[in-house]
Amino acid sequence: MWGRPRPPCNWRQPRSRRSFPRVRRRSAQSPGIGAGGSLGLGAAPLPPPLARQIREKESCPRRLPVVSAGPGLLRPDAEAPRDRQQPAGASGAGGLRAAAPRVAEPGAPLRSSLLGLGGSLLPAGFAAGSHCPGEPAMRGYLVAIFLSAVFLYYVLHCILWGTNVYWVAPVEMKRRNKIQPCLSKPAFASLLRFHQFHPFLCAADFRKIASLYGSDKFDLPYGMRTSAEYFRLALSKLQSCDLFDEFDNIPCKKCVVVGNGGVLKNKTLGEKIDSYDVIIRMNNGPVLGHEEEVGRRTTFRLFYPESVFSDPIHNDPNTTVILTAFKPHDLRWLLELLMGDKINTNGFWKKPALNLIYKPYQIRILDPFIIRTAAYELLHFPKVFPKNQKPKHPTTGIIAITLAFYICHEVHLAGFKYNFSDLKSPLHYYGNATMSLMNKNAYHNVTAEQLFLKDIMEKNLVINLTQD
Numbered sequence: 001m002w003g004r005p006r007p008p009c010n011w012r013q014p015r016s017r018r019s020f021p022r023v024r025r026r027s028a029q030s031p032g033i034g035a036g037g038s039l040g041l042g043a044a045p046l047p048p049p050l051a052r053q054i055r056e057k058e059s060c061p062r063r064l065p066v067v068s069a070g071p072g073l074l075r076p077d078a079e080a081p082r083d084r085q086q087p088a089g090a091s092g093a094g095g096l097r098a099a100a101p102r103v104a105e106p107g108a109p110l111r112s113s114l115l116g117l118g119g120s121l122l123p124a125g126f127a128a129g130s131h132c133p134g135e136p137a138m139r140g141y142l143v144a145i146f147l148s149a150v151f152l153y154y155v156l157h158c159i160l161w162g163t164n165v166y167w168v169a170p171v172e173m174k175r176r177n178k179i180q181p182c183l184s185k186p187a188f189a190s191l192l193r194f195h196q197f198h199p200f201l202c203a204a205d206f207r208k209i210a211s212l213y214g215s216d217k218f219d220l221p222y223g224m225r226t227s228a229e230y231f232r233l234a235l236s237k238l239q240s241c242d243l244f245d246e247f248d249n250i251p252c253k254k255c256v257v258v259g260n261g262g263v264l265k266n267k268t269l270g271e272k273i274d275s276y277d278v279i280i281r282m283n284n285g286p287v288l289g290h291e292e293e294v295g296r297r298t299t300f301r302l303f304y305p306e307s308v309f310s311d312p313i314h315n316d317p318n319t320t321v322i323l324t325a326f327k328p329h330d331l332r333w334l335l336e337l338l339m340g341d342k343i344n345t346n347g348f349w350k351k352p353a354l355n356l357i358y359k360p361y362q363i364r365i366l367d368p369f370i371i372r373t374a375a376y377e378l379l380h381f382p383k384v385f386p387k388n389q390k391p392k393h394p395t396t397g398i399i400a401i402t403l404a405f406y407i408c409h410e411v412h413l414a415g416f417k418y419n420f421s422d423l424k425s426p427l428h429y430y431g432n433a434t435m436s437l438m439n440k441n442a443y444h445n446v447t448a449e450q451l452f453l454k455d456i457m458e459k460n461l462v463i464n465l466t467q468d
Contacts, residue, residue: 182252182409188461191378197406200322200364202241206231213369221326221393222372230331231365234323237338239361243407253277255408256465258294259397259415260285262426262435263466269414270295272465276412280404282396283307286314286430293429294415300403302366302396305333305352315357322364324371324399334363366403374402379448392445398452401462414465416453418446 181196189195194213201209207228210216215223224231235241255278258264273279273295281287282302287294298319304326309315325331329347336343337356345351374394375381385391394402397416404411419425419435427433438446457464 184252184409186405186409186411188405188411188456191456191461192373192405193377195406197367197369198241198243199367199370199403199406200241200243201231201235201367203232203235203238206235206367209367213367215368215372218368218372220328221324221368222375223368227325227328227331230328230335231325234331234335234338234365237335237360238363238365241364250277252409253407254410254412255280255404256412256414257397257400257404257416258282258285259400259413260428260430261415261417261466262419262429263417264293264415264429265426266293267414267466268292269465273297273414278404278408280400282400284309284314285428287316288313290430300400302400302403304396305330306348306350307396308353309357310353310355312357317359317362319358319362320364321358321362322366322403324366324396325368326393331365334365366399370402370406371399374398378402379445379452381445381448390442392448393443395444395446395449398449410463411461412463412465413453413457416464417466418450420446420450 197213198209206224207216210224210228216225216228217223219225220227254276256273256276257280258273260283270290270292274297278299279295279297280300280302281294281298284303284307285294287296287298298316300320300322302322302324303309304324308321323330323334327347329344333343333348333352334356335341337353338360343352343354345354371394376383379394379398381392381394401411401413415429418427418438420439423434423436423439425435427435427438456462457467
């Protein structure tokens with residue numbers, strides 16, 4: 001029994017109601033064969049509801065096999081001569097309305113079929129190579145789904161990685177270089193739990209690193225549990241988190257940490273200090289005017305808002321300065337300076353610098369993990385101090401030594417000896433401050449630090465350049 005063929009997906013849906021010729025179901029001679037012996041394919045129109053359903057809902061859900069007309073068979077897509085068309089109202093055998101079969105025009109090319117037997121039977125109104133009416137809409141749906149997926153991915157990325165509220169990612173800060181490994185372990189390797197740790201925070205992954213090393217479980221100064229947003233905002237204004245210059249590939253670096261102790265006076269160590277691969281200084285210990293005693297070069301300089309230079313004459317463009325954040329105000333201070341806002345000086349134990357002499361490319365933020373290592377692993381401070389004691393924190397000098405342990409293979413010290421027996425002796429190699437000022441400091445445990453320094457010097461874990 002012949003059924004009405006469904007259009008393949010490369011046909012265009014016709015607009016006319018008479019576009020789908022019906023197959024004659026019966027004839028006087030045989031089922032499926034018309035009165036003239038041809039295929040009984042009539043031209044009677046479909047009922048309007050069925051035609052409307054086909055036009056509106058048919059979207060080529062599947063491809064139908066192509067039927068070959070073969071030799072001697074009629075092609076329904078070929079127009080029949082007018083004189084052979086049956087007038088309207090004529091009926092064939094079986095009482096069914098029928099139209100005269102449409103005869104293929106002489107010489108009309110036969111369309112190829114999968115069977116290779118001449119032309120395929122195509123309903124009238126469909127052209128070869130045309131597209132299904134549902135395909136443009138389907139393409140539009142796919143494009144919309146793809147764009148929605150891309151937008152959702154970006155939104156999730158912004159939420160998880162903490163981009164700023166304007167959906168603009170901060171400056172990409174990639175670690176272009178790594179600490180070159182050495183074949184031998186450094187003398188102080190036993191002091192560290194982790195080796196080859198990158199000491200500076202990077203905007204792209206600081207939250208991930210904090211979670212990995214536990215900094216998200218502590219508040220400042222040893223973590224960022226309640227200050228992650230301050231870190232994010234400050235890091236978004238910096239340009240790099242590199243450790244060394246990208247062309248600096250010297251392995252097994254030899255470093256010197258230059259303290260600010262008065263013991264440096266009259267030692268003339270300037271030339272020797274300048275010979276090291278890495279020179280680490282701290283706070284506002286000047287080089288100008290003291291070159292003979294402390295040298296000229298500076299690789300890294302640690303600081304906090306109350307101890308940073310504010311006079312541009314002290315800026316060395318080859319120096320990388322490292323903010324050591326002890327409180328959220330320190331990060332807010334840096335952000336306000338980088339944005340050119342008015343500085344809020346509340347919350348500082350001393351008036352902070354009101355201008356920044358360094359460029360954003362020179363500035364780094366020290367990972368609190370370094371300070372936590374100095375406090376808990378090296379100085380063995382308790383995690384919770386008694387209520388009748390103020391919490392103690394490492395000095396910038398001890399933090400600088402801890403930094404050197406993570407980036408250097410050999411560490412030497414200069415200017416870390418204090419003379420507590422004479423409170424009138426100079427505290428620094430510059431200025432007029434005396435040891436009495438250090439003796440009154442309740443924020444640091446100077447005794448614990450001196451015992452630590454003595455221990456690592458006696459064990460030859462570091463070399464002291466200013467010993468008597």
